[in-house]
Amino acid sequence: MVFVTGLSIMAGLTPKEKKRYIFGYLHLFVATGLILGPLCGGTIYHYAGYYAAFGVVLLLLAINLILCSAIIDRLTEANWSNAPEIGHDPEVEDSETPAYGSDGKTDASSETLKMWHLIREPRVMISATSILAYFIVIAALLNTLPIFVADHFQWDSLGAGCTVLLVTVTVILGPLFALGFGLATPCLICLRFVQCNTIEHKLAFFVLLYLIGAFLNAVNPAITADMQNALFELEERSPGTCDNNDAIGRMHSIHYMAQCVGLILGPVLGGLIDHRFGWGAMTIVLGAVSAFTALGFWLPGQKIKLFSKDDIFEEREPLLKRSEVQSSFATFDEESSGIMHYETFPSTISSRKSPVKGNSASIPLGHRFVTAAERPDLWHPTHSDPNHGIFSFPQWSQGAVFKRYYRQLGEIEELARYQTMIVRNSDERVVATGVCTPFFWPELARAPTASLYSYDTPECALTLPDGGWETILTRGVLQARARQGELPSEETSPLTGDQKKDEATAWLPNRPNAISGLLVIVADNYRGQGLAGILYQNFKYLARQNNLKALVIPVRPTHKSQYPHISFEEYFSWIQEGPFRHGFTWPSSNASDQPLPFDREFRKHIRMGAKAVKPAIRSFTVVASAAEWQQRFGDKLALDVFIDEDGSRWLLGGKLNGLLLKDENQATPLRWDAKRQVGIYSETNMWMWHPL
Structure with a gap:
């Protein structure tokens, strides 16, 4: 619970561009804990006894609780101070609606990576399995080594802590190694040959433990980095998917779920086999786990398919x-x-x-x-x-x-x-x-x-x-x-x-x-x-x-009806900061280095990688008489003909406070053709080219 809470706070407070650095520090502190934990625990227990050792643990938990509470209080205060006024509905990019009445929340930058979609990525699955195997082996060793050295070498808690330190200290050397599970396999199996309380056996025991720690700890940073790279690879394929904390949080939740399962299975597996079949059998089983995990890195990189x-x-x-x-x-x-x-x-x-x-x-x-x-x-x-x-x-x-x-x-x-x-x-x-x-x-x-x-x-x-x-x-x-x-x-x-x-x-x-x-x-x-x-x-x-x-x-604008006298080309050139601010050009070969369009529908397609080509001047047209329009809209309006300053004739809805006739789904007003006595609804769209 403590670890998950801390991880959640870090994920929530950290900007996307700094996440990989922050989580890198997180793994550094975890590694430091793996090094200092056995050494400090064994030393305190040796010199001060049982209550002192666990008193330190309780003290650290209390300090953590105080710090977390302080952070949460500050977050709550900040959220209240930044909360919008009641009734205020700020524009959110998530609410963008596609053309012709579709879903309103499909902007790539707002879409969240779901757990099962991430798990089925081969790199993520192999990485999670490797983390599981890593912690099974490490946890099994950490829980059986003190018993082994006490039985064979007659060492106390201080000696056991120093022995465990041989496995964990090499975590700081992880990035320097290229291979992991494959090289650790023979070392794990060779532990079975340590049987006697002699200098030669102790020396071999120390060397093997050090090598096992080095090889296994070489895997952990690489696995974590590869999971992060898999996430960013998905980001490249579908831009904007990692702009929120949810996707990265799910990736780390997979990492730590595998870690926790390994920490549960390791002691059970190691202790059970050691108790029932002996030290030699346990080392062979751990070697087999390491070997099979190493084979996973050579599997073809195909997505895992879940059929129905x-x-x-x-x-x-x-x-x-x-x-x-x-x-x-x-x-x-x-x-x-x-x-x-x-x-x-x-x-x-x-x-x-x-x-x-x-x-x-x-x-x-x-x-x-x-x-x-x-x-x-x-x-x-x-x-x-x-x-x-x-x-x-x-x-x-x-x-x-x-x-x-x-x-x-x-x-x-x-x-x-x-x-x-x-x-x-x-x-x-x-x-x-x-x-x-x-x-x-x-x-x-x-x-x-x-x-x-x-x-x-x-x-x-x-x-x-x-x-x-x-x-x-x-x-x-x-x-x-x-x-x-x-x-x-x-x-x-x-x-x-x-x-x-x-x-x-x-x-x-x-x-x-x-x-x-x-x-x-x-x-x-x-x-x-x-x-x-x-x-x-x-x-x-x-x-x-x-x-x-x-x-x-043919992409339909969502806000053009609010600016009926603005040309379509000028409207498209408006940028996201607001109307009448220009800066977006068309046709666009690269939107990434330009301000995004003001209209949210254009903006969404540009973010999906589309390129603006040309306006479709008469993309959607409906022609009907004034009586037919009146019948179609019912009691919404009383139709009148209005002559604009430039001589254009428009069909107005008198009950709409002088606004040009527009239903909530209309993008342009009706134009009145006096010669034909018809009202014409003609909508301009923007042709967008979506690269395949």
Whole structure:
């Protein structure tokens, strides 16, 4: 309890950039305790007796309690003094919401590394096993050596303490050694030959103990460093995951859980074997533990997979090319009020069965991935029933393109395999869904392969359609229909000017070479658990598995409606410190050395590694008469036509205190077309290129 409390306080007070130094000092003090403990304990017991030895221990515990209480009191005082005023709701990066009504807490910097995801990393598992073996051997020796030297050499507590010191003093030399368990194995076994109370046997005994301590203590710093490096490797793969104390705290909790288990098993194992079978048998067992642990360092570095019955399915011949790839990204869920448990999935599957189940992302226990191809009965209500918990297209936003093509994403078999749902097993309830479309991009096909994986955004990205969300949805659906042998018809005639420009490309039957994310939705009671992040990462996985070369997303701003008279380009240039402060450029080849955008949705995608390409000027459009708008919004407003200073005409809601008409989900106001007598909702998005 004392040790865990101290560790928690250190983790909570230490900035991320200083953690490795602080925890390095922690291990130094632990090593010092291992050296001084046996020596001081044996000396005090020898000269002052039993009560004095344990009195020192109680005194140290009392001092620790006083210091911890002082620190906690200071922390409490600081927290109260820094607490926000009642009613004040400061902006938190965690609360960022993805485009089109998805989860609000998927920013990579806010996502928390969960215990099971960390444990399944091979380096962490091997390190934890090594720590367990280290403390089993050390604890077994520390508890049997005093008995052994008392029986064979007739030494008292002082002599026993000095003997134990031979094992522990070499902890300060740990970083100087390269090998550990392998070299300690023969030394442990050779201890069985020490039997007599002679100078030769004592000398051999001292040398063997020193070597065992040296070799085993060489392992501990390296193991600790490797666990830390494994954590930072995950940070590189998914930036921002180690910005909080939770991830590092979980890593150290694994370390000290293994240590405590070793300290429990060591004395029991050593004492039992020594008592029942003798000193020689115990040394052989400890040598075997050391040897098997050494073999663990030569195992292949593959992730440990925990299979569930949902992962065992029959193999089918894939329609798309099978890709036996290992997912190279990691997804971390966020800290929530409850304890979440996670299950993982195999890394390679047949794309005909389900392109998503190979994702190594973690989802809450009791939930599973399902595609629209597998469960159309779950997909269609989710995306057509306004009363469904995660339906995010209110009536006012259902434009002509949406009504014509959106449902076909779940109806065309090829596209349905890409549409993902996270389903709760207990009641078959869809709690989150990710919508995307594969498409063929001619300019991407002609682009040099090297340019797609360079640091800068490839030039072909500038050819993405100005129609954004609607045009790429139309292209994806029509190309899939073209691959089925369908030809253009009046029913598929272009609905917008940008779709007319894209018509020739939209009917190309070529195999897809890119994927566009369209929508991520998470049920209200599941927001803040990182499900949107899992679905965003799944877009990347789908691209990799099906040999697609690019992932692009038309990103919808969250605050643009508050600044209707600011151009989209100027709005994007605003930096995080506040509106009207400029500094972020676009298109961006490297956001890491620039201020982050003011808009939280742009900011989130930039942090995920995305690069801004170009605005999609007419990404989402809805056209309706004033009466239709009035009907769609009901009693929310009384519509009036307002003429702006520059001559622009806008449709206003009189009951909204003079504000431009905007629902909570709208990004721009309605523009009034006096000639056609219609109100036009036209939304601009930013095309983002997500490197694979």
